[in-house]
Amino acid sequence: MPTKEIINKEPVNFIQAIIDEDRKNNKYGGRVHLRFPPEPNGYLHIGHAKSICLNFGLAEKNNGLCNLRFDDTNPSKEDREYIESIIQDVRWLGFDWGDRLYYASDYFERMYQDALTLIKEGKAYVCDLSPEEIKEYRGSFTEPGKESPYRNRSPEENLTLFQQMREGKFEDGTRVLRAKIDMSSPNLNMRDPVLYRIIKKSHHRTGAKWCIYPMYDYAHPLEDYYEGITHSVCTLEFEDHRPLYDWVLSSLHFPEPPQQIEFARLNLSNTVMSKRKLRFLVEGGYVSGWDDPRLPTISGLRRRGYTPEAIRNFCERIGVAKTNSVVDIRFLEHCIREDLNKKAPRVMAVLNPLKLIIDNYPADLIEEMDCENNPEDAEAGSRKVPFTKELYIEREDFHEQPPKKYFRLSPGGEVRLKNAYIIKCTNFVRDEITGEVKEVHCIYAPETRSGRPGAERRVKSTLHWVSAKFALKAEIRLYDYLLLDNNKEEDQTDQEDDHYFIKQLNPKSVEILNDSLVEPSLKSAVAGEKFQFMRKGYFCVDTDSRADHLVFNRIVSLRDSWEKIMKNSQ
RNA sequence: UGGGGUGUAGCCAAGCGGUAAGGCAAGGGACUUUGGCUCCCUCAUCGGAGGUUCGAAUCCUUCCACCCCAGCCA
Numbered sequence: 001m002p003t004k005e006i007i008n009k010e011p012v013n014f015i016q017a018i019i020d021e022d023r024k025n026n027k028y029g030g031r032v033h034l035r036f037p038p039e040p041n042g043y044l045h046i047g048h049a050k051s052i053c054l055n056f057g058l059a060e061k062n063n064g065l066c067n068l069r070f071d072d073t074n075p076s077k078e079d080r081e082y083i084e085s086i087i088q089d090v091r092w093l094g095f096d097w098g099d100r101l102y103y104a105s106d107y108f109e110r111m112y113q114d115a116l117t118l119i120k121e122g123k124a125y126v127c128d129l130s131p132e133e134i135k136e137y138r139g140s141f142t143e144p145g146k147e148s149p150y151r152n153r154s155p156e157e158n159l160t161l162f163q164q165m166r167e168g169k170f171e172d173g174t175r176v177l178r179a180k181i182d183m184s185s186p187n188l189n190m191r192d193p194v195l196y197r198i199i200k201k202s203h204h205r206t207g208a209k210w211c212i213y214p215m216y217d218y219a220h221p222l223e224d225y226y227e228g229i230t231h232s233v234c235t236l237e238f239e240d241h242r243p244l245y246d247w248v249l250s251s252l253h254f255p256e257p258p259q260q261i262e263f264a265r266l267n268l269s270n271t272v273m274s275k276r277k278l279r280f281l282v283e284g285g286y287v288s289g290w291d292d293p294r295l296p297t298i299s300g301l302r303r304r305g306y307t308p309e310a311i312r313n314f315c316e317r318i319g320v321a322k323t324n325s326v327v328d329i330r331f332l333e334h335c336i337r338e339d340l341n342k343k344a345p346r347v348m349a350v351l352n353p354l355k356l357i358i359d360n361y362p363a364d365l366i367e368e369m370d371c372e373n374n375p376e377d378a379e380a381g382s383r384k385v386p387f388t389k390e391l392y393i394e395r396e397d398f399h400e401q402p403p404k405k406y407f408r409l410s411p412g413g414e415v416r417l418k419n420a421y422i423i424k425c426t427n428f429v430r431d432e433i434t435g436e437v438k439e440v441h442c443i444y445a446p447e448t449r450s451g452r453p454g455a456e457r458r459v460k461s462t463l464h465w466v467s468a469k470f471a472l473k474a475e476i477r478l479y480d481y482l483l484l485d486n487n488k489e490e491d492q493t494d495q496e497d498d499h500y501f502i503k504q505l506n507p508k509s510v511e512i513l514n515d516s517l518v519e520p521s522l523k524s525a526v527a528g529e530k531f532q533f534m535r536k537g538y539f540c541v542d543t544d545s546r547a548d549h550l551v552f553n554r555i556v557s558l559r560d561s562w563e564k565i566m567k568n569s570q
Numbered sequence: 571u572g573g574g575g576u577g578u579a580g581c582c583a584a585g586c587g588g589u590a591a592g593g594c595a596a597g598g599g600a601c602u603u604u605g606g607c608u609c610c611c612u613c614a615u616c617g618g619a620g621g622u623u624c625g626a627a628u629c630c631u632u633c634c635a636c637c638c639c640a641g642c643c644a
Contacts, residue, residue: 074643186573189573237638
């Protein structure tokens with residue numbers, strides 16, 4: 001019998017390890033409570049999805065709770081419109097915050113009272129320095145800061161001044177409330193950080209009630225504490241702020257304060273995640289809007305056809321650590337293919353049609369071919385697809401002079417038409433002017449119809465097709481990476497100039513096909529429905545789609561080993 | 571230059587002193603009425619250099635690289 005433990009422990013990320021330890025020690029009475037705290041100043045993207053999945057996922061795994069909280073402490077940057085979209089996106093991803101939808105703005109009075117406490121205890125003061133002077137006084141990496149001349153005002157004077165700030169007696173930028181910590185701290189965040197500033201602007205939730213607003217560093221720990229948060233998960237750039245986070249809570253003598261834990265934000269290759277660049281693309285007209293299917297926004301991914309399951313699975317599998325990393329977008333593609341392979345009905349669509357005429361097939365015959373909806377799902381059943389003398393096949397499925405290893409259709413060659421017959425190419429005709437192949441002729445072998453004994457015969461290749469008579473026209477939008485290769489770390493930062501950024505844009509990030517043909521069963525497809533166009537990829541009905549004008553978005557192509565063979569032979 | 575972080579394969583990522591998990595990508599093969607799916611195989615000595623130890627990715631020393639911080643943004 002084994003003396004050693006042979007249980008293979010599922011690896012847990014470092015945050016779960018901290019939670020495990022805390023629960024073991026009965027810290028917070030064993031409670032686990034997290035929160036996802038977006039600022040309502042933009043649309044959510046897949047980087048936020050990582051954080052959402054992390055926070056809600058951790059709560060779920062540990063029998064805890066996760067709040068949705070809007071960190072709306074800056075009325076000059078925030079807006080109502082974002083709140084709705086964020087709520088919709090988090091819900092769409094499949095998470096539930098129960099009745100715990102909170103707003104930082106709901107705590108403004110309490111935060112103000114806590115600020116009064118700090119002032120009374122001599123831990124905060126009103127400073128009259130201008131923004132420029134505060135900057136000067138802060139010092140630099142190598143030089144300590146200088147103390148503000150207003151640093152030693154009495155608590156009484158500070159109280160009066162702070163109250164007057166609240167009452168609107170002073171103009172924007174003329175006074176702030178500062179924490180009295182240490183102007184010579186090597187951590188610049190501790191050099192008497194600003195706690196409150198004056199912003200005479202209407203707030204989307206509190207209206208004109210306030211004209212002073214708390215800074216993130218002051219508000220966030222309080223919000224967490226008020227809500228009973230135990231583990232406050234945020235991204236790496238806040239590591240330097242942790243001492244301040246802790247300072248606020250301990251200066252107010254709060255017992256069992258929440259703890260801030262930082263992890264590395266998600267970077268994805270071949271796309272952009274920074275708010276600034278996303279906005280640049282939308283406002284500059286480089287994309288059609290925040291839900292452009294090329295963007296990594298949640299709304300863009302949704303419109304593109306990504307499923308919440310695939311996104312959650314992706315977020316789960318990329319892991320959580322503190323190393324700056326750039327995840328290859330191919331991994332995201334893998335996750336959506338994996339999900340859709342199980343779920344998406346197969347259907348035939350010809351993106352670039354080439355006419356195929358079966359010379360020995362009766363002109364007026366229509367056969368209803370039985371087609372399996374999904375070989376990966378026995379429950380999916382089957383459907384009938386009409387087969388006629390004149391068909392369309394994919395232009396690239398015929399080659400006059402086939403390259404090596406090409407086993408699709410070519411003069412004299414045989415292929416099977418999926419769920420139908422084996423055909424043999426007898427001839428083809430060219431357009432007299434362009435020289436382009438205009439139609440291909442073939443003969444079929446009646447005994448080889450799928451399901452019949454003669455169908456046993458094997459040929460090298462199987463092609464998809466649509467009936468010329470019954471096919472529906474469709475617009476198909478082929479999406480590709482937003483950016484050309486940018487998987488270098490420096491490309492992920494927000495620093496470079498716009499010219500460099502524009503040069504990285506993939507000029508072929510979308511290609512629109514207007515003459516595609518799809519099988520008639522797609523007539524009633526509705527926006528959001530997803531299909532596998534056999535041998536081509538996964539597609540989703542776009543919101544622009546109408547009954548008389550079908551529009552499909554390519555979510556992702558199928559893996560294509562033929563394409564690889566071609567590429568490697570060059 | 572001060573402070574805070576991080577360095578394990580092309581990309582993520584386990585590992586916590588006992589002889590490098592897993593996934594993606596890549597390459598090879600089997601199967602196939604999707605060149606899809608599925609299955610099988612291949613693919614690293616752990617940023618560098620010293621040291622401690624029977625034994626080091628794991629401990630110590632030192633060096634190097636990269637990321638973040640000088641908003642009254644979050």
